[in-house]
Amino acid sequence: MTEPLYLERGAGYGPLLWGPAFAVVGALVELLVGDRPHWFMWAVVALGLLVLTSVWVYARRRFLTVRVTGEELWQGQQRQPIAAITDIPGATDNTDVVTPTGARVLGGGWSAPHKYQEVPLRLADGSVVVAWARDAEALRTALRTAMRHCDT
Numbered sequence: 001m002t003e004p005l006y007l008e009r010g011a012g013y014g015p016l017l018w019g020p021a022f023a024v025v026g027a028l029v030e031l032l033v034g035d036r037p038h039w040f041m042w043a044v045v046a047l048g049l050l051v052l053t054s055v056w057v058y059a060r061r062r063f064l065t066v067r068v069t070g071e072e073l074w075q076g077q078q079r080q081p082i083a084a085i086t087d088i089p090g091a092t093d094n095t096d097v098v099t100p101t102g103a104r105v106l107g108g109g110w111s112a113p114h115k116y117q118e119v120p121l122r123l124a125d126g127s128v129v130v131a132w133a134r135d136a137e138a139l140r141t142a143l144r145t146a147m148r149h150c151d152t
Contacts, residue, residue: 002069006142008133010064011057019049064113066133068142070149075107075131080121082146087122105130119143 023046030037067074071082099120105111106129112118117136121129121143133139 002071004067004069005145006066006068006133006139008066008135008139010060010062013057015053015057016050019053020046022046022049063107064116066131066139068139068146070146073106073131073143073146078107080106080129080131082143082150084124085121085143085147086124088140088143088147089120099130100128103128103130105132107132 023042026045027037027039027042063076065074065076068082073080073082073085099118103120104127107113112130112132116132116134119131119133119136119139121131123129131139131143
């Protein structure tokens with residue numbers, strides 16, 4: 001696998017600590033109040049929240065990861081060959097690539113994920129698809145770099 005030019009993970013592993021931290025705080029509050037902590041229940045709460053959060057982190061890392069290599073753009077689980085991309089308009093460019101209504105969104109959703117910016121791409125077949133990233137300009141830069149490497 002080639003080194004990514006751009007990599008944006010859908011989520012980090014930090015949120016996995018939220019549930020156990022909440023359980024520790026709850027047990028400490030019980031201690032401070034003067035009650036005997038319910039250690040078993042706090043352990044169950046920590047484990048339950050850890051499991052729920054791990055499902056959330058796994059889903060975000062699987063479906064919201066954006067990666068650009070020299071050969072492909074990955075949006076979630078979908079791959080788009082760099083060689084098939086012909087135009088990447090910038091935010092200030094005056095190119096004629098406009099995202100048409102109903103354009104296919106890479107990654108398989110109906111629209112770009114919430115809090116992600118859209119980046120329209122013109123493909124070799126003339127169609128326009130929508131890529132997305134939290135930092136649209138960084139994605140454009142990485143795609144342009146990959147396109148230059150692909151042309152040589």
